[in-house]
Every structure is written in structure tokens, then in C-alpha cells.
Amino acid sequence: xxxxxxxxxxxxxxxxxxxxxxxxxxxxxxxxxxxxxxxxxxxxxxxxxxxxxxxxxxxxxxxxxxxxxxxxxxxxxxxxxxxxxxxxxxxxxxxxxxxxxxxxxxxxxxxxxxxxxxxxxxxxxxxxxxxxxxxxxxxxxxxxxxxxxxxxxxxxxxxxxxxxxxxxxxxxxxxxxxxxxxxxxxxxxxxxxxxxxxxxxxxxxxxxxxxxxxxxxxxxxxxxxxxxxxxxxxxxxxxxxxxxxxxxxxxxxxxxxxxxxxxxxxxxxxxxxxxxxxxxxxxxxxxxxxxxxxxxxxxxxxxxxxxxxxxxxxxxxxxxxxxxxxxxxxxxxxxxxxxxxxxxxxxxxxxxxxxxxxxxxxxxxxxxxxxxxxxxxxxxxxxxxxxxxxxxxxxxxxxxxxxxxxxxxxxxxxxxxxxxxxxxxxxxxxxxxxxxxxxxxxxxxxxxxxxxxxxxxxxxxxxxxxxxxxxxxxxxxxxxxxxxxxxxxx
Numbered sequence: 001x002x003x004x005x006x007x008x009x010x011x012x013x014x015x016x017x018x019x020x021x022x023x024x025x026x027x028x029x030x031x032x033x034x035x036x037x038x039x040x041x042x043x044x045x046x047x048x049x050x051x052x053x054x055x056x057x058x059x060x061x062x063x064x065x066x067x068x069x070x071x072x073x074x075x076x077x078x079x080x081x082x083x084x085x086x087x088x089x090x091x092x093x094x095x096x097x098x099x100x101x102x103x104x105x106x107x108x109x110x111x112x113x114x115x116x117x118x119x120x121x122x123x124x125x126x127x128x129x130x131x132x133x134x135x136x137x138x139x140x141x142x143x144x145x146x147x148x149x150x151x152x153x154x155x156x157x158x159x160x161x162x163x164x165x166x167x168x169x170x171x172x173x174x175x176x177x178x179x180x181x182x183x184x185x186x187x188x189x190x191x192x193x194x195x196x197x198x199x200x201x202x203x204x205x206x207x208x209x210x211x212x213x214x215x216x217x218x219x220x221x222x223x224x225x226x227x228x229x230x231x232x233x234x235x236x237x238x239x240x241x242x243x244x245x246x247x248x249x250x251x252x253x254x255x256x257x258x259x260x261x262x263x264x265x266x267x268x269x270x271x272x273x274x275x276x277x278x279x280x281x282x283x284x285x286x287x288x289x290x291x292x293x294x295x296x297x298x299x300x301x302x303x304x305x306x307x308x309x310x311x312x313x314x315x316x317x318x319x320x321x322x323x324x325x326x327x328x329x330x331x332x333x334x335x336x337x338x339x340x341x342x343x344x345x346x347x348x349x350x351x352x353x354x355x356x357x358x359x360x361x362x363x364x365x366x367x368x369x370x371x372x373x374x375x376x377x378x379x380x381x382x383x384x385x386x387x388x389x390x391x392x393x394x395x396x397x398x399x400x401x402x403x404x405x406x407x408x409x410x411x412x413x414x415x416x417x418x419x420x421x422x423x424x425x426x427x428x429x430x431x432x433x434x435x436x437x438x439x440x441x442x443x444x445x446x447x448x449x450x451x452x453x454x455x456x457x458x459x460x461x462x463x464x465x466x467x468x469x470x471x472x473x474x475x476x477x478x479x480x481x482x483x484x485x486x487x488x489x490x
Contacts, residue, residue, distance in 0.1 A: 005054035010046075010080070011108025012061045013100045014068035018042075020100035023050055024108045033101045038067070043074040060085045060107035064120035072120060083111050084118040121248035126225045126347050128249060130218060130241045137214045144207035151178065151200040158193060166197075175201045225347045228339040234299035235336075239292040243340060246289040251344040257337035264289040266329040281326050293329040300328070 006025045013020040017038060023031040031053045036042040050056045059075050061068045062085045072082050085107040088098075096102075110116040122128075148171050155166050155174070166177050178201035183194045215237070222230065222237040222244075229240040246263060247254060254260050261267040265285025271278055300307035307328065314324045 007057045008050055008054045009108045009111050010050055010056060010059040010075075011085075011104040011106065011111070012059060012068065012071060013103035013107060014038075014061060014063045014066070014071070015100070016067055019046070019068075019071060020104040021046055021050070022101060022104035022108050023053055024105070024112060025053070026112075028109060028112055030105060033104070035100075038070060040074075043071055046071070047074070047078055056080050058083060058111050060111035060116055061120070062087070062103065062107055065123070069123065073123075082120055083116050084120040085110055085116050086118070119250065119253045121253070122250040123248075125249035126221055127244045127247070127344070130221055130225070131245045133214055133218050133221070134241060134245060137211065137218070140207050140211050140214065144204055144211065147200050147204045147207065148175075151175070151197060151204065154193065154197055154200070162193075171204075175204050179205065226340075226343040228343050229336065232296075232336065232339070233304050234296040239295055242288050242292040243336065244344070246286045247340055247344060249344070249347070251341050254337075254341065257334050260337050260340070261330055261333045264293060264329075264333060266290060266293055266326065266333055268326070268330065279323075279326075281322060290329070293332055294325065296332055297325050297328045300332075301325075 006027075008031070009024045009026075011022040011024070015038075018035050019038060019042075021034045021036060023034075025031060032049075034046070034049055036046045036049075047056070056075075056078075058081050060083045061072055061075075064072045064082065064084050075082050088103065088106055107116075123131075151174070152171070155163055158166070166174055169177070178197040181194045181198050181201075183191045183198075218241055219237040222240050226240045226244055229235050229243065230237070243264075247260070254263070258267065262282075263285055265282045265287060267282050267285075268279035269282045271280040297307070301311055310328065311324055314327070315321075
């Protein structure tokens with residue numbers, strides 16, 4: 001009779017402060033319910049509680065990209081296969097009601113039945129860095145647009161003189177003129193209008209500077225992470241970043257180009273009826289990625305000869321503009337899918353990835369930093385080899401002197417050259433000690449002089465104490481040895 005423990009499947013309904021958890025066995029029997037806090041101690045408690053029933057193999061989690069991000073990372077580190085759970089069926093929820101333990105149990109049953117099979121995003125690489133920058137950029141664009149619209153509205157309702165002076169120019173010129181306004185001892189209405197216009201102009205200017213900084217950072221990251229996408233016609237840094245964010249850091253989420261098309265909302269949806277056979281637009285999927293594909297299609301329709309010829313041919317067939325653009329977006333997905341996979345696979349091997357360290361704190365390194373570090377390590381190894389040859393030379397010179405020099409009489413006699421040579425520590429010998437220990441002998445040959453040259457390995461201020469670590473070796477070597485063709489450490 002088999003004594004192996006049954007595998008356990010977890011279902012987790014995530015919230016801000018607590019998570020509702022349910023454990024099921026392989027046959028779908030409920031083993032228990034538990035609520036845990038959204039803290040590291042709570043996650044450890046969850047793992048200990050679940051492993052008491054048996055080995056945990058799968059976990060279905062709602063909201064792996066929001067409230068469930070922390071528990072998703074912990075379970076992945078523990079070797080549990082995490083599956084993304086979509087929201088429950090609304091019709092079933094209306095019939096049977098809703099509470100947190102029921103949602104957790106339904107999440108576990110969705111994993112057991114195979115209804116849920118979506119792979120959550122890794123959120124540990126350069127794509128996650130792009131997503132964070134994109135979140136800040138979208139909010140800045142929204143607030144700046146709102147400030148510009150409010151400024152325009154205030155100018156429309158202003159007196160005719162102010163409207164003629166300030167409201168007829170472009171928005172940037174209008175903002176520059178509003179920044180120069182100075183409230184004076186004028187009536188209350190005029191003073192309030194001037195203060196509001198200047199405040200909105202300042203806000204618009206600050207957000208414009210913030211957007212320029214975010215765009216520059218995103219352009220640098222996209223140039224490193226998606227060089228193949230950027231080479232395509234109509235693909236810019238923002239559209240490439242949006243497609244990367246939709247795909248995620250782990251390219252294994254995308255099973256085929258059809259899966260990517262459905263994820264971006266450009267897969268055709270059949271809308272046939274009777275004798276009419278047609279497909280309509282897909283209004284699902286990631287709408288940001290769909291907008292990026294629409295931008296690429298619009299740019300190509302204006303400047304790409306192949307796209308213009310296709311639009312003319314389909315227009316002659318009687319197709320509407322929406323249908324033509326839907327087909328073009330599907331063709332663009334087919335073209336960009338292999339390039340996107342290649343860029344995501346290449347981003348994994350770049351040094352520009354989040355490396356997991358203590359407490360899963362990410363350290364973002366540039367590829368040039370690692371190249372320079374390898375060069376420093378090679379120089380350090382060469383210096384260590386010279387130091388080893390120097391130690392052997394000291395030992396060879398000290399050995400014959402011990403056999404030729406008399407031993408001193410008495411305990412207080414001054415030590416001779418042999419005693420001085422034998423008392424040297426080969427690990428810390430210097431040039432002066434070497435010369436004093438071997439004074440009186442014939443000078444060594446030129447080859448031995450080169451070998452006896454001590455390495456210039458000085459301790460850099462603030463360098464780590466451990467001499468064997470890579471950081472300590474690189475810090476000692478970098479202060480004295482120039483590395484050819486190596487970029488400075490970022």
C-alpha cells in the first residue's frame with residue numbers, strides 16, 4: 001500500500017491586509033481554510049500550514065500583479081507552481097453568493113480542473129523597470145493634459161484683453177506668458193485669476209520636465225532590451241515598451257502568436273450570420289497594447305509602401321477602415337512575435353536584470369559594469385600570480401643562507417641575515433625587506449628582477465575587509481592598475 005502523501009493545491013484570495021487561503025488535495029477535498037497577514041511572517045506561516053497537509057505543488061492566486069505580488073514571489077521561491085486566476089463567473093457568483101473563503105476555494109478548484117492555466121508575469125527584470133516608468137509617465141501625461149485644459153478654460157472666460165493677449169498662442173507659448181504674470185494690487189477677481197493662471201502654468205512646466213526625464217529613461221532601457229523591435233518601421237520607444245510590458249519578463253507565457261494576438265486584443269472574433277461570413281474587432285485584451293499596435297498601423301499606413309498598397313486593395317474590395325486596420329494589426333503581430341521573443345530572451349542574459357539577493361532586494365547592473373569587473377578580476381589574478389612568484393623567490397634565497405651563517409652565541413645576540421630572512425612573512429614581504437635580507441649576495445639576473453617586482457595592490461579607502469571577495473580584489477586593483485578598453489563602473 002502506498003504511503004506517499006497527497007499533493008496539495010492552494011487557492012488564495014488576495015487583499016491589502018490579509019489573504020484568505022484554502023487547501024485542497026488531489027481529489028478536490030477541502031483540507032482547511034486560513035487567513036494570513038500580508039507580511040513575510042504571514043507568508044512563512046502560510047507555507048508551514050500548507051506543508052502540514054503534504055507537499056504543495058500548485059497555487060491559484062487572484063491578482064498576482066497587485067495585492068498578490070508578495071505571496072507570489074514567496075511561493076515561487078519555495079518551488080510552487082503559481083497560476084493566475086481570473087475573476088470568478090458573475091452568473092455563478094449571483095446564484096451562490098460570495099465571500100473570501102469561497103473565492104479562495106474556487107481559485108484552487110480552477111487550478112485542479114485545468115480551467116486556469118495563465119502564467120503570471122515574473123516582475124523581476126528590465127520589463128518590470130519599464131512598467132514602473134510607464135505608470136509614472138501615464139499619470140504625468142494625464143495630469144499635464146488636465147492642467148492645460150484648465151488653463152485654456154480660464155483664458156476663454158477671461159476678459160477680452162487678456163484673452164487676446166494670452167489665449168491666441170500655442171499652449172507652450174501661453175504657459176510661458178502665464179508664468180510671467182505677477183499679481184498686483186488689483187481687484188480680487190483679477191488677482192485670483194492671475195494666481196490661478198500662474199499656478200497652472202507652473203504645474204504644466206514641472207510635469208513637462210518630469211515627462212522629458214521619464215521618456216529619456218525609457219528610451220535608454222528600450223534601446224537595451226528591444227533592439228530588434230526598434231528596427232521595425234513605425235515602432236518607437238513607447239510602443240516597444242508597451243508591447244514588452246504586455247508580454248512580461250518571462251517569454252514562456254506566450255505559447256504562440258495567436259496567444260499574443262488574443263492578449264493584445266487583435267485576434268479576429270467571428271461575427272457571421274446567415275449568408276454573411278465576417279469577423280469583427282476584438283474589444284478584449286490589453287487595450288494599451290492594442291493602442292500601441294494601432295499607432296504602428298497608422299504610422300505605416302502613412303509612410304510604408306507595403307501597407308499603403310494593402311489599404312488600397314482592401315478598400316477596393318469594399319472593406320471598412322476598421323476592418324482593414326484590424327487585419328493590419330494582426331499581420332503586425334505575426335511580424336513582431338518572433339522579434340519580441342528574441343528580445344525577451346536576450347534581456348534575460350543582459351546584466352540589466354533584477355538579481356535576487358537577501359530579502360529579494362533587486363540590484364540593477366549595467367552590462368558595462370560587469371565587463372569592467374571581469375577585466376579588474378583578470379588584472380587581480382595576474383597580480384596574485386606575481387605575488388606568488390615573489391614568495392617563492394624569498395624562500396629560495398633564505399634557504400642557503402641558513403646553512404652558511406653561524407648561529408649567534410647567547411640569547412641576546414643580534415640576528416644575522418639568515419635569521420632576518422627566515423623571519424620574513426612571505427605573504428607580506430616588501431622590496432625593502434627583501435633587499436635587507438639578501439644584502440651581500442650577488443644581484444639577481446634580469447628575469448629574477450622582473451619576477452621580484454612586488455605587485456602594486458594598495459588598499460583603496462572604504463574597500464571591503466574581505467581580501468578574497470571579488471569586491472575587495474576589484475577595489476584594491478582599481479586604485480593602481482589601469483584597465484584597457486574597459487568602461488567606468490556605473
